[in-house]
Amino acid sequence: MSVEELQQAKKAVDFSRESLESVLKRRFFYAPAFELYGGVSGLYDYGPPGCAFQANIVDVWRKHFVLEEDMLEVDCTMLTPYEVLKTSGHVDKFSDWMCKDPKTGEIFRADHLVEEVLEARLKGDKEARGLASDANADADTDAEKKKRKKKVKEIKAVKLEDAVVKEYEEILAKIDGYSGPELGELMVKYEIGNPVSGDKLEPPRAFNLMFETAIGPSGQYKGYLRPETAQGQFLNFNKLLEFNNGKTPFASASIGKSFRNEISPRSGLLRVREFLMAEIEHFVDPTNKSHKRFPDVKDIKLRFLPRDVQQAGSTVPVETTVGEAVASKLVDNETLGYFIARIYQFLIKIGVDPERLRFRQHMANEMAHYAADCWDAELHTSYGWIECVGCADRSAYDLTVHANKTKEKLVVREALETPIEVTKWEATLVKKLFGPKFRKDAPKVEARLLALTQEELESYSAELKKDGKITLKVEGMEGEVEVDDKMVSIEKVTNTEHIREFTPNVIEPSFGIGRIIYAIFEHSFWSRPEDTARAIISFPPLVAPTKVLLVPLLNNPELAKITAQVSQTLRKEQIPFKVDESGVSIGKRYARNDELGTPFGITIDFDSVTDGSITLRERDSTKQVRGSVADIIKAIRDVTYQGVSWEEGTKNLAPFNTQAETD
Ligand SMILES: Nc1ncnc2c1ncn2[C@@H]1O[C@H](COP(=O)(O)OP(=O)(O)OP(=O)(O)O)[C@@H](O)[C@H]1O
Numbered sequence: 001m002s003v004e005e006l007q008q009a010k011k012a013v014d015f016s017r018e019s020l021e022s023v024l025k026r027r028f029f030y031a032p033a034f035e036l037y038g039g040v041s042g043l044y045d046y047g048p049p050g051c052a053f054q055a056n057i058v059d060v061w062r063k064h065f066v067l068e069e070d071m072l073e074v075d076c077t078m079l080t081p082y083e084v085l086k087t088s089g090h091v092d093k094f095s096d097w098m099c100k101d102p103k104t105g106e107i108f109r110a111d112h113l114v115e116e117v118l119e120a121r122l123k124g125d126k127e128a129r130g131l132a133s134d135a136n137a138d139a140d141t142d143a144e145k146k147k148r149k150k151k152v153k154e155i156k157a158v159k160l161e162d163a164v165v166k167e168y169e170e171i172l173a174k175i176d177g178y179s180g181p182e183l184g185e186l187m188v189k190y191e192i193g194n195p196v197s198g199d200k201l202e203p204p205r206a207f208n209l210m211f212e213t214a215i216g217p218s219g220q221y222k223g224y225l226r227p228e229t230a231q232g233q234f235l236n237f238n239k240l241l242e243f244n245n246g247k248t249p250f251a252s253a254s255i256g257k258s259f260r261n262e263i264s265p266r267s268g269l270l271r272v273r274e275f276l277m278a279e280i281e282h283f284v285d286p287t288n289k290s291h292k293r294f295p296d297v298k299d300i301k302l303r304f305l306p307r308d309v310q311q312a313g314s315t316v317p318v319e320t321t322v323g324e325a326v327a328s329k330l331v332d333n334e335t336l337g338y339f340i341a342r343i344y345q346f347l348i349k350i351g352v353d354p355e356r357l358r359f360r361q362h363m364a365n366e367m368a369h370y371a372a373d374c375w376d377a378e379l380h381t382s383y384g385w386i387e388c389v390g391c392a393d394r395s396a397y398d399l400t401v402h403a404n405k406t407k408e409k410l411v412v413r414e415a416l417e418t419p420i421e422v423t424k425w426e427a428t429l430v431k432k433l434f435g436p437k438f439r440k441d442a443p444k445v446e447a448r449l450l451a452l453t454q455e456e457l458e459s460y461s462a463e464l465k466k467d468g469k470i471t472l473k474v475e476g477m478e479g480e481v482e483v484d485d486k487m488v489s490i491e492k493v494t495n496t497e498h499i500r501e502f503t504p505n506v507i508e509p510s511f512g513i514g515r516i517i518y519a520i521f522e523h524s525f526w527s528r529p530e531d532t533a534r535a536i537i538s539f540p541p542l543v544a545p546t547k548v549l550l551v552p553l554l555n556n557p558e559l560a561k562i563t564a565q566v567s568q569t570l571r572k573e574q575i576p577f578k579v580d581e582s583g584v585s586i587g588k589r590y591a592r593n594d595e596l597g598t599p600f601g602i603t604i605d606f607d608s609v610t611d612g613s614i615t616l617r618e619r620d621s622t623k624q625v626r627g628s629v630a631d632i633i634k635a636i637r638d639v640t641y642q643g644v645s646w647e648e649g650t651k652n653l654a655p656f657n658t659q660a661e662t663d
Pocket of ligand 1: 260262269270271272273275277387388389390510511512513514515516
C-alpha cells in the first residue's frame with residue numbers, strides 16, 4: 001500500500017481516541033506508573049512494545065542527527081546544582097502561571113484554562129459537553145476519571161456575537177504569548193473561572209516547574225532535577241571545542257530524561273512530569289550562520305505559520321520551500337532553516353503524517369529576550385496542535401551567562417589570515433600594591449578588575465580620571481572596595497591581533513520523544529472500513545517494535561521444525577520477531593499483531609515442508625508473496641532497514657493469493 005493509499009484508507013474511518021487508548025493500554029504500550037497505588041499524574045511506565053518503539057525512535061534520531069551530522073554526543077547528569085540553574089535563568093524564570101480556586105483548592109494552569117474555556121464557548125453547547133468528556137478522557141487514572149466525571153457539569157451554549165467570536169479567535173491564535181498579568185486580565189474581562197463551578201479564581205501567579213532537591217547528607221547543597229539536557233552541553237563547551245580541534249561550527253547532542261513539575265499534567269504522554277528529551281546544541285559563528293549542507297534541503301516544501309499571521313488572528317500556514325523561507329528572512333538564517341528541514345525529514349521517517357505537521361514561529365513576547373528566532377514543529381492530534389520539537393536560535397546567551405558567572409572563557413579562538421588592528425579598553429594593575437591593601441582578598445579584587453567588560457572599563461576610566469579612584473563590588477567580599485589610580489590605570493589601547501575571539505551562537509533543536517511517540521500513535525492508528533472493530537497501527541517498519549510475526553499454519557512437529565529454523569535465521573540477522581503458535585485462526589493471529597504495528601507476517605504451511613517456501617504478508621495492504629526463506633528475509637531486511645518500498649523489495653517474489661483474512 002502506498003503512503004497516499006494508506007492516508008486515504010485512514011481518512012475513511014473516523015479516529016477514536018478512546019479506541020486508540022484502549023489498544024495502547026491493553027497491549028501495554030504504556031501505562032500510568034504506580035497504578036497499584038492509585039497512580040501519580042504525569043508519570044508513566046512504558047511496556048514492551050512502547051519500550052521497543054521508543055528505542056527504535058532514539059536509534060533513528062541518533063543515526064539521522066548524531067551520525068549523519070558528526071555531532072558530539074554527551075551524557076550529562078540529571079542532578080544539577082542550584083548555581084547552574086540560577087545562572088541559566090531557570091530558578092527565576094522557568095515557570096508557568098497557575099491560579100487557585102480559593103473554595104476548592106483546585107489549581108489550574110492559567111493559559112490552558114483560558115484556551116480551554118474560550119474554545120469550549122466557541123464550539124457551543126454540543127462541543128462544550130464534548131469538552132467535559134475530553135477533560136474526562138485526559139484524566140490519568142481510572143480513579144481520577146471517575147472523580148472528574150462526577151465533577152464536570154454541563155456547560156450551556158450561549159450564542160456569541162460575531163465581534164466576540166473574532167476576539168476569542170485572536171486570543172487563541174496568540175495564547176502562548178501572554179504574560180501572567182495579561183492572562184489575569186483576560187480571565188476578568190471574559191469572566192473565566194473554574195470551568196466546573198464557574199467560581200472566581202485567584203489571579204495567576206508564577207509556579208516554578210523544577211523539582212528541587214538537596215545533594216548530599218547535610219541538606220545544604222541545593223540542587224534540582226534538570227528541566228532540559230542543554231545546560232550539561234553548555235558547561236562542557238570548552239572540552240567539546242577542544243575535542244573538535246578548536247573548530248566551529250560543531251554540534252553537541254544529548255539524549256536523556258528531564259523533569260518538570262507540570263501544574264496539571266493531563267493529555268496522557270503529551271504533558272508529563274518526567275520525559276525523554278533529545279537535544280542538539282549547534283555552535284556557530286555569529287557573523288556567519290550559513291550551513292554547508294543547506295543546498296541539500298533548500299527545496300523541501302514546508303508549512304510555516306509565521307508570527308505576523310498569528311498576530312492577525314489566523315492559523316492558515318504559508319507553504320514554501322526552506323530556501324525561500326530563508327531568502328525572504330521568514331526564517332532568520334540558513335542554519336536554523338537547515339535544522340527545521342532536518343527535523344521535518346526525521347519526523348516523516350518515523351511515521352509522522354506530513355499533512356499534520358507545521359512549523360509555528362514564536363511570537364515576539366513568547367520568545368526569550370535573547371533569542372533571535374524560534375520555530376516549533378507542531379503535530380496535530382485529537383488534542384489540537386501540539387509542540388513536539390522546539391528549534392531556537394538562542395544567540396550567545398547561555399555561554400555568556402555561564403562565562404560571566406564562572407569567569408571561565410567560553411569562546412572560540414580563530415587564527416586570522418590577515419591580522420587586524422583592534423582598539424579596546426584595557427586595565428593595567430600595579431599588583432604589588434594590592435597585597436598590602438587587600439591581604440588574602442587581593443586575588444579576588446585583581447580578578448574582578450581583569451574581568452571587567454568593555455562598557456565597565458569605559459565608565460570606570462572616566463570615574464578614575466574624575467575622582468582618582470573607583471569603587472566596585474567584588475564577589476565574596478563585604479560592601480564595595482576602593483581602588484585608586486596608583487593601583488590601576490584604564491586606557492584605550494590599539495593592538496595588532498592575529499586571533500579573533502568570539503562567543504558562538506547556539507541553534508538548539510529540542511525534541512520531546514514522548515510527545516512525538518503519542519502523535520505517531522494517533523497518526524498511524526486506523527482500521528479497515530470493512531472491519532472497524534480491528535485496529536491497525538501502521539508504524540513504518542524501521543521503527544515498528546517487532547518487525548515480523550511468524551505463524552505456523554497448524555501446531556505440527558514438521559511446521560514447528562521450520563519455524564525454529566526461520567527463527568534462528570531471523571535471530572542471526574537481528575531482525576526482531578515473535579512467534580505465534582496459538583491455535584487460533586491465522587486471521588486472528590495477524591489481527592492481534594496489526595494492532596501492535598508489526599509490519600510483516602510469515603506463514604509456514606505444508607508446502608514449506610515440501611519446497612522450503614514461505615509466505616510473507618504486508619500489514620497495511622494485506623498483500624502476500626511467496627519465496628524461499630533467504631529471499632523473504634532479504635525482502636524484509638530491504639524494506640525495513642534500506643528504505644526500499646514493498647513493491648520494489650518484493651518484485652522478484654511470486655504473488656500469493658489466499659482466502660480473505662477472516663476467522
Ligand atoms: N511536560 C512535558 N511532557 C512531555 N514533553 C514535554 C514536556 N515539556 C516539554 N516537552 C517536550 O520538550 C520539548 C522542548 O521543551 P520546551 O521547553 O521547548 O517546551 P515548552 O515550550 O516548555 O512546552 P510547553 O509550552 O508545551 O509546556 C517540547 O517541544 C516537548 O516536545
